[in-house]
Amino acid sequence: MVRVKSRYLLCEINVTDRSRLLLLDDRAVAAAVRASVARMHGDYGAALCSIRFSVKYLNAHTGIVFLRFPKKCYRLLWSALPFITCIENRGQKIPCFLNCLHVGGTIRTCQKFLIRYNTQQLHRMLPKCKNEEEKHEIQKAILNCTLTKRNKEAFEDEFGSDKEDDSDDDNDEEEEEEEE
């Protein structure tokens, strides 16, 4: 089989003020990347960027973003990312920089990496907790996303057993089922 090949960059948006992170928006990120590429590589770069570039996923809470580039020219485009210093959204400038964590051939590998990365982060946070409450919260979060348990549930909730733990994507699931 032949398919159009892409590279997926898993980047972390680092901001100084974390609360401003929530202002982010995938269109703003895309615009920032485009602008940067155009600045760095001129019209050629802008043209390359217009082909199959997109922001596949953005989590405004954690500042994780998936960028898709054509495989042919992803290095060139990637080279422009460090020059992003701020992202502008609806008139507000968010000073930030992009930190590339992972480059994957499929979005799935990026997702896998992100799972590993996030759990690692949580595990790192745990010993650094300042008080019991924090510690408890983090422990709970870690328990929520352990692999074995999730796997099992994953199948269960797919096929309609409504036995869902009180996790947050409860609501999400219900709605989706209604759509079917």
Added chain:
Amino acid sequence: MKMSAAKVKMRGKKMRNQPSSVQYVESSTQNGGGGDEGPSSIHPSTKRPTNTNQRGGWVRGHQKDGGGYSREMPKYITAGAFARARAAEVNTMLKAVTKTTGSCHVFGALPKHMRRRAMSHNTKRLPCRLREVANRMREKSLQAGPKKKKEQAKSKSRKARRRHGNLLMEFNRRQRKNVWLETHIWHAKRFHMVKKWGYCLGNRPTYKCYRSCHRAMSSHCLLQDLSYYCCIELQGEENKLLASLSELTSKETGPTFAAALCLSGRRQGSVVVYRAGQYPAQPLGPVTFLWRPRSQDLTNRQLWIWAHPTIKQDLLLELQKVCQCCDAVVHPVVTPAEVFPSLQLEPKPEKNSDGKKITKTKRKLKFKDANGPPAKKVLGDGTRSPNIPVTWKSSSKGIVINDLTMEIVRYRLIGPQSCSVLAETMEAATVCNEINESKPSLWWPEQCRSKNKMNLHQQQTHVFNILKGIFSTGELPSGTVLGLTVDDPRLTLPTKKVKALPCVKHAQEVDEERRELILQGVPELCCQSNLWEQSVRNNVTDNKTSEQELNRMRNEVLVPGSRLSLTPPQGRVPILLVQQPGKQVGNEMSSWGAGWDLLLPKGWGMAFWVPLVYRGVRIGGLNMGVKHSQNKGAPHFPHDYPDCPSGVRFQEEQEAELLAKFKRSAKTRAEKEPKMRPPAKRTNYIKHGCLAPFGCPWQQLSEEWELISREGGEEGRRDCQSTAEADAVMEEMTSCGEIAETKPLSRFIVLRNRKSLRLLSGWCRPTTSKGQKSCRVGELPPLDSSAMTGFLTAHRMSLVWVRLSLLCKGKPELHAMVCVPTAEDLKLLKKKRGSCGPQEPLHRDYFKSRVRRRKKEPKKAAESSWCSDNTQGKESVFSSEPNSITTVDPKSSSSDIILGLWPDPLPSITSHCSRVTLGWVTQGDFSLSAGCGEALGFISVTALLKTLFNQPMEHRGVFLLRNPTSLHYRFAKINIEV
């Protein structure tokens, strides 16, 4: 860009597990409610979504209604929120990673290498952990399924089904509608079976054997099971029988039931039977008959009439009428239909007061109703209800009619070596002297006591031994009968298949005897057989040694594989051998395809079949029977008797079948038709000028020729210049094709008058097939106009059966047209002997446009032009004939028009093409025995005579043949053989 609803749905399904971006979209209504922890956790004040529009929790892309950020951003972050955000992300990612996007089936979740075939049908193929879910899914889909499949009845296990009793029960059930012959199972394993005439018959073998079967027929031996032929027995005084039977036949068609040789019982005869007193109209079909030789102790004569199953009912009715046998006799003890002991124990239903035929009820059902005895192998006609009478008696004439259907097994051996095969398979019965008191019922030991009978047996044995030395079956007088008693042929079964070869001895005295046998036939005494006795037949059938018993005996033999020495006393079977004449007509290949018919009591079919097969014979099915008679130059029963009711039925069936094959729509494809012919690939018969490619409208043909001949008579053979008159004739032909003719035309008949046939045969003789001169030309009156008129007045509306052999290339096919060559054609033939023949100009299909535009009225203008261009070449032959093309009936509903076929009211058949049509071919093939294409068909007598009259002497009898799928005419020589 707009996506269709289905596409959106598909996409939604595909993307439902994929994470969507998490961001603040809305402020006031807080739309991202589904967004788990997201904003809510950070901002506890707006804890749960108040949203009403239930969009997917995390919104992808940009919403139109996305407003500004009116709400103020959180001022601080906590570790807990941070961690929760991470955890939520991990969850969504996990979900995306672990679940596959595409299919919603359970096994979609399995990696590829764990998927197995037919998982969706059998959930047990899935790993345990998925099974429960899959089952649930399956139930859901079954419920949702629009049409529920009927739950199949749980059948018994194979072992139970194959248990002997159950198997027999099943077999009996399966032959309720179509009776099986005794060799059915043997055939079913090797043949394509067809259900025909109420029987299951082998049509053709599954292996390729066309040529080898032909070779067997012409040089060795071909075996056929003809047990489906029905035997009707008549008993009574000779005079009365003959008097009654004479109503059914006519002397004009040849020897009748009263032929002296046949009457003595030494020969088998064959006649065409007509409805009583109706000759020459309303024929029923051909039958063969066999008289029982006279003997001292019997005053009544016994006659067997063998008829095809399709004419049996009609024949029975006719016979009852002529013999005045209307009272059915119910056999109180044993109806010949069932002789097996289990039924005898049962009380016979004694009712059946009315001698009427009741519809055949299912026997097994009755069986069950009675008291459900274990299924027994049914011998004889198993489908017949015991209530149906098989015997009728006439009080006035003393004639008894017995229906012996399926009572006697009939095998046909075709080929010169049939004698050797028979001689090798069977041995004359050994005398059995010891009288076993425990089994007093056996017939053979009783017979052995009588000296007379032993003498007879010895004579018969002697004749049989002479037969072994005869080189070819054809040497014997046709129809010779020999009665015999033989040993059970299973005892001498060879361990391997051997090829029976003749052993011609050249001793002086044997030669003498052989010559006598060839010249005189079998002496009358030896034609007697015990097969005629019903009691003996029943005795033999009842006491047949079972296969199991025989195997046990074989097991007990000291040297394994050696033949059984001692014949058990019940192992003697009375049989009748009847010589079957081969090709009797024509000059070439005389007595080709001669053979023997072997008549056996029922129940012994397989006991003789397997030993015969072990002698290296080939087995033929129904289609070989057709080929046999085709090569023999004899008409085959339902095919070549278009004037008999069963022939008509056969033609209708054939036409429907061919038409279905032609159309071969999706409907017919379902029934195992592998090929589907698209309309563009079908032959357009209209363009080929073929009006009736699938059937032969004999009636119309003979009517048209009748009309033409009458025209010719009235107008005195003058040219038809006056178009007005021609138009009038045309009008007449179109308007009153069949209904309002000047004189009501009778139904067409097939000419079977021997004398007239001989006359015709002589007239078309000058060049016999392949140009040989005949020696008997001189005796006949010459063909002049007076003779012709005389002949024609005697035989109006008649068809004659002819054989056509092609002069050069070509293979005639079914329903090929027989046409008259024009003078130019004959000139061409004269110039170059091997010339291929003329071509038919391509016709135009005026129905095509109608088919295309069904609703439009057909164009009238087109028809007139088409009339004129077709009728060129034939005025030279039949000047009297007008440009008689019937105008196409415009009313004919365009809905039933099939592209390439003429819609139903056919135009004038005779003059449709550039050569005048005389008739059609009913069987045609490349004849392997003659080495050229040969066809059998019917042509109108009127047409034949007129054509012959107009033809020059040296080309008399040369006609043209054209296949329905071709435009090429081929020269063929016509032969009428008597």
